[in-house]
Amino acid sequence: MGDPSSSSGLPPLPTPTSFPFPYPQPYDIQLDLMKVVFRAIEDRKIGIVESPTGTGKSLTLLTSTLTWLEQHQQRLSNSFVEGLREKMKKDDPDEPDWVVEHSLKARLAELRGVEEKREERLRKARERERKIRRNLNMSRGVVIKKSKLQGSEGDGVQDKDRKEEEEFLPDDAQRDEEGPYLSKEVRELMDKYEALRPKSSTNEGEEEEEDLPKIYYTSRTHTQLRQLTSELLKTSFPISDPDSSTINPDQAEPSTSKGVSLVPLGSRKQLCINDKVRLLARSVAGDERLNEACLDMQKSGKRRCEYLPTKAEEGIMLDARDSVLASVKDIEDIVAIGKKSCVCPYYATRRAVKQSQIVTLPYNLLLKKNAREALDINLKDQVIVIDEAHNLIDTLLSIYSTTLTSSTISNATSQLQQYYARFKNRLKSVHSLKIRQVLSLLQGLTKVCQEFIASNGDLGGKGKGKGKVKSEVLNINELMERIGKGNDQLNPLDLVGYLKESKLARKISGFSEFVIEQNEKGSSSKTSRTTTQRHASIASFHSVESFLLALVDSKDDGRVILSSSSEEGEGNVTIKYVLLNPAERFREIVNEARSVILAGGTMEPISDFLQQLFPSIPKDRISTLSCSHVIPKDNLLTQVVSVGPRKKEFEFKYSNREDDSILTELGSVIQSTIGLVPDGVVVFLPSYAFLDKVITVWGNSGLTSKLGEKKSLFFEPQTSGDVESTLRDYALAISSGNTAEKGKKTGALLFAVVGGKLSEGINFSDQLGRCVIMVGLPFANVGSVELQERMRYIEGLPGNGKEASREMYENLCMRAVNQSIGRAIRHANDYATILLVDKRYGSPRLKNKLPKWIGQDVKIQNDFGSVARNVALFFREKRERERHNTKGV
Structure with a gap:
């Protein structure tokens, strides 16, 4: 059944008052988010939701979207039955009701038979997986046991010496290589003619697949999508999984209960199992060369890829597709399937998309039109969830x-x-x-x-x-x-x-x-x-x-x-x-999809999305929600530090950054603060040049040595390869500092750059980030020609002016700030203090661009003594609470 909900024939779904959340009682903010997402999907709206890290955002999104999908599928089934009954009555109005009902039952039984065949295929795939697990004792991943495909004797990539040079001749535009070059218009007419011709019968084992209603769930990286897979297994929805409690290995006929099927899509680089082709991915143009080799090896002959079944072997590909659908897997699991079954995982996942309920994929595969076309992704009336969407605008501009x-x-x-x-x-x-x-x-x-x-x-x-x-x-x-x-x-x-x-x-x-x-x-x-x-x-x-x-x-x-x-x-x-x-590029997605949900831990300032992604979308078609945090209010202390201990005013404009006295005053703030804060302190600076300047000035004055006496010092590494070792040493210094003797250094101090290697995707939870100090406002270089053109373009849009480009410029800065300071609080029991060291943070304009869970309780301080007293009191209360809890235990 397709999705006829684009017409007004379907009854509307009411917003649930409760959801099948996997834990006894969701937080109020989780329930609010689920209601907003459900309503946005049902009403065909765009949803922009902010839910801080540590509030169970992924699980909440899955629960709300799958609840809607389950109810929608039931609605489609009911509507189909009623529509079929009415059609039968209309076709033969004189037919008695009992005859109509009899015919209806027969037709529904026929359709159930189709569904049962599908479930039987998946049951067999799960059974194969269980046997392989027993035999190979695999801890994770599932495989199918099959012999290698015919024609695998030939090399995947033969020696170029044996290549015929005719291979390098350009392809002709039309199917008949001997015919003349045909224009686009002529080929379109030919395609229309082909569409009118009677279709030949399908090959044995081939079936006409409907594109089921589904959720396309995308995020920045495969690592984030892999975490989503584990979250799906926590939900209360039935999941097709060979290790689940619903499957009894000793049962003669395992359960065929239908569950949620997930298909993770990836690129050839991630899914190709032909070692000779994969070698090409190591080059500078690896991805492009790998794609070329893959396409070249789909031709018949000895050079055909040994892992790609021919049309005559369609049943082998369908078995691989069923194995993808049979249980929830991530990319690594599917690669394991391909290696054991000798069937290409890239094309197996593509074949599985139509019959899945959830498809996960990285940003680029969804956002770029030619990537969607290459993967045969049809977004018509489907639901799209874009997680970590704070990067969406920059990603679109980049790709x-x-x-x-x-x-x-x-x-x-x-x-x-x-x-x-x-x-x-x-x-x-x-x-x-x-x-x-x-x-x-x-x-x-x-x-x-x-x-x-x-x-x-x-x-x-x-x-x-x-x-x-x-x-x-x-x-x-x-x-x-x-x-x-x-x-x-x-x-x-x-x-x-x-x-x-x-x-x-x-x-x-x-x-x-x-x-x-x-x-x-x-x-x-x-x-x-x-x-x-x-x-x-x-x-x-x-x-x-x-x-x-x-x-x-x-x-x-x-x-x-x-x-x-x-x-x-x-x-x-x-x-x-x-x-x-x-x-303009995102409009194609919005127009095709039923609903688009943008979600992230820090989506503020939301005005950027409204201005740059949805300028022509009516405001009543956009739903927004900015959740508070699940932590108690007294677990977060945020202060704007306007002046230092010597009353020096903090305003880190570009012109002030060469002023050594303001850097000295900043050093005094950090020196005073780290003596009050246990464990880890992270200082974010606006640029690498600023970091270099700080290191030079403090090194000459001896302040660096004084800071090092209190906490172990670490600085953001120059190369990405050193990030992991820096973080490991930073964490080790904190844990060893906790056992140090009195008077010795305790904890560690890490200097990082906003927008750098440590400002996103890394958690400074618990002891790793008891205090985050944000120095200045990391405005982008206004002298950048590219930025100037963006601002000029925004100013020229209808209804805009200088204020619109200023808004965009500020939003770029504040989104980077929000990403950095959001690293501190990562779960419900976490606590931290945040210092915003620049008087401009106290202005209502910028304060309102902070995340709601931070901005509501910001204290604006005009003397440093108040800042220090509040920090000391904050951590004294936390120590007393921990001692009380320890005694209670």
Whole structure:
């Protein structure tokens, strides 16, 4: 049954007063959130909900969405039965009621038979899993035991020496490779004609699958989605799982009770099990090369991937699909299935999507249109939940922006010239014409770079000096005019269509790699330069194709920024396409879906989402909720520190950051505070440059040594690889400090940067973060050309002005602040104090942009003595409470 609820024929669902929450009594904020989410889905609204970390957000979202889905499916079933009864009566109004009812029961029995067949397939899949678990004693993950597929004798990726060069010829646009090049319009007419032709009978084992109503649940990373899988197993909804109590291994016929099925979608890089193909993912252009190899190996013949069943082996793929659906698994489990069954997990998960109730996937696979198309994701009337949505705007802008360098253009041009020289006598006339036009376009881009360098000199004058950057902003039409100057035949839209249809980027990268390997034969050893060259060869033309795709997809909401830096080397130019308007790309998702829920621990300031993602959505179609925290109010103390011990006012504007006296005053605040706070203290600074300045000034004054006498000092590492070891040493210093003798240092002090490696995704719960000190306001660099263009674009939107761009600029800053200070409180029994060291936090405008659970009880202090007394009292009360609880035990 489809989802007819888009029409008004279905009865509305009332908001439940209670939900099947897995714990005896949900918190009031959890119940409120479940009601808001349920109502937003039922009413086809956009929901924006904020629920602080530690309040059971994931479990609450799952419970509310699955409650709606369960009731909706029951509503569809009831509506279907009533609709079928009415249709039977209408078709033959003279038929007695008992005959109608008899016919209805027969039809429903037929439909139940289809459902029972599905459940039987899943029951068998679960039975196979249990047997494999017993035999292999697997602790987690499930597998299917099958023999290898036929035709696996051939190599997954054969030696390039045996490749026929014809493989590198461009693909023709139409199905008949010997026919002429067909325009898009002609192919559309042919497709319509094909649609009218009678369908042939399906292959044995193949079935027509309906796309069940479902929830697409997305987050930033697979790690976060894996946690969601474990949360699903806690819910009160029936889960199909071979280890659940509903399945008795000694039972002759296990239970066929239908449960919630979850399918985790991932990329080929995460799901591919062909080792020879996976090796390609280690290169610079690994993902792109892996995708190419996978697509190439779907062709028939010896080179066909041994893990991909043919059409004749469709039953094998259906078994793999059923195994994905049979129990709740994460990516690792499904890879284990694929390795044991020798069936591709990537395509098995894709086949399982239609019959699932929940599909989990990372941001990019949902937000990018071509990724959705590649995965056959149909969002029509489905529910979308985007968790960790505070990053949504930045993510949209990032994935639709792309960068080219003049060296990449030069490399791609060289590849195309070499390719054309080799194949021009074997190319059909249409391919020869199009390739020459692509070459002309690349030469046009080169000319744009050369003219930019010529007009800006050698970065002399004002731009002279290390790191100085010259830049120029163009709209898309201006860039295309410069590219096509003197060439009226260039049509970028037509060329992008040709690149996609001919798969020219894949052909050129494959040929370039082939040439490099041929050249390597004459070399006694492979140099690192050759490896780098191979990677660049694979990436260059794809980068050009992605850039052109962004250009033709742009409306008036994109800009091209030309820049050149003295650090990049003489004559090197960067061309960056930047998207300014995320709303247009997100609109496709909003228009297709039944409901979109944006959720996060810190969603404030919510006005950013309303302004930048939903400017044209009526306000009555948007529901918002900002939950308070589950901790008692006296477990959090937040103060604005306006002045230091010497009455020096704190306002860390950019112009003040070179003032050593204000940094000295900041050092005094930290020195006084850490003596009052047990365990761990985390100080967030606005930038890496500020951190370097602090280290220098305090090092010269001897303050760093004094701080080190009280707590062990740690600083945010320069490289991501050192983050884990820094955090481990920080935690170890805190735990060892608790057992130190009186008078010795206790705990640790960690300096981090807002928006850096330690400000998001890391929990400073309990002893790791008893105090968080936020220094200044981390405003973005207003001199950034990209930021200026975004602000200018927002100002120019209907009804907007300077105030709108100012709002956006402040919101960027406050969202980063909220993410950082939200690291401190991570569960219901946690407690911490937060110091906001800058008088500007006391202004109503900025105070209102703090999370509701923080901003409601902020104390604005105009003397440091009050700050210190409140901190001392806060931790004295916590120590007394802990002593009391210990005695009670």
